[in-house]
Amino acid sequence: MKNFEYFAPETTEEAIRLLDEHGEAAKPLAGGTDLLIFMRDQKITPDVIVDLKGINALSGIEELPDGSVQFGSLTPMQDLAVHPMMRERYPHFISSIREVGSIQVRNLATVGGNICNASPAADTPPTLLTLNAQVRLAGPRGERVIPLREFFVGPGQTALERDEVLTHVILPSPQPRSGGCYIKLANRQAMDIAFVGVSSYVVLDEDHTVVDARIALGAVAPTPLRVDAAETILQGQQLTKEVLSEAGEAAEAASRPITDHRASVEYRRMMVKVLTRRAVLRAAEKARNGNGR
Amino acid sequence: MANQKEERHVISRRGFLKGMGTGAVATAILPELPSQSVEAEETTQEITEATITLHINGKDHKLTVEPRTTLLSALRDRLELTGTKQVCDRGTCGGCTVIVDGRTVYACMTLAIDMEGKNIRTIEGLAAGDELHPVQEAFIEKDALMCGFCTPGFVMSVAALLEGNPDPSLDEVKEGVSGNMCRCGTYPRVFEAALAAAQQMRGA
């Protein structure tokens, strides 16, 4: 690993100032479970590391007055995974977190890091997209809140300016009779990267008609992807076999996978179709049972 | 540049101490520092270092590290605590598992400089004198190792699991060690050992 200057600011303002001052040469460090590996492989060779872990304001989970939940971008994933309120309100987000690496990884890794790395195959973004998550960004010009949807630009590319820090993630409160599901396809149950990830969130009315459906894909496009076309198909419908198939096909059509050592284009596309159907069905089941959003 | 220097002074004490500039911090290099550092040959740039104190197995260790020095390298190469194994050195195998503030982490994925003020436990600190930790006993009892290279990592994962969950199910044990790999395939015995240790510790 190339050596670097190391700063451990204690406030977000200091971090922003350091990032601003050092420009291109600087990289913010969160949990480090990806960045340190990239640095070790010399894929990224920053001259300056701004370690964000010492900034207390970036950790923690709180409920906002409007009922949404805001958590600090540097909160270790494991803290979220064991948090009673998070488990109660956002079980499919928690199950997505539990797909990340292993306990050792989750004890270090952060959702902020997972988002900012913008790996197309990351486990938490598809689910965060289905929850209509927003991200709070702080920079020298002040603060802005944008939908996570607008955050991903390309593989490894985001809307984050070089001198900005993603400080918080905001999750709107889940609706009644909603359910969610994240299905990850990988070779191993732990320590593996998805070759297809599908997340779903479904809200039903009393007659089990779909009031709202959200579907997001991972690992099958340059960025994590919401599939509006599939969502529109489900809207206002009963979840019949035909409707589900149609939604699966729409998701498949929206996907733009590549072939790599993990899986081929053909296989990925086929799995998008199957898993979209399955994820929607499971989400709907949970919505009906009222036991898992 | 004067500006930049000043910047380092205004940042917090912790930030300042850790600011690896060529200024004040570099003067903190210990006299007994070996003339070349572990990875010095890899780089031509000026080596910058800081003196830190690591709290490991109840003892304080003062050492000088570069910012890039991982906790694993500090343990093995600097403090001769070689029970923590280096295998993949990239966060995939669990051989380097240590417990930091009660949680397991991969020592190869953490920077030593970031570990100041934390309570670090390694396999060397598990036994109480000559008396092995119940998890270690159970590994021997159940013959849960072959070559043994992965064992310190597994033992640390199981020890941490049982501290948080004294009565785990088999599935919970499996999840608890899912970040550790064994090329010899000792998993079934590891699971047995973990469950036996749990029982033993609950009874004790």
Ligand code: FES
């Ligand atoms: S050596 Fe750290 S996980 Fe393999």
Ligand code: FES
């Ligand atoms: S006992 Fe040989 S690697 Fe596990």
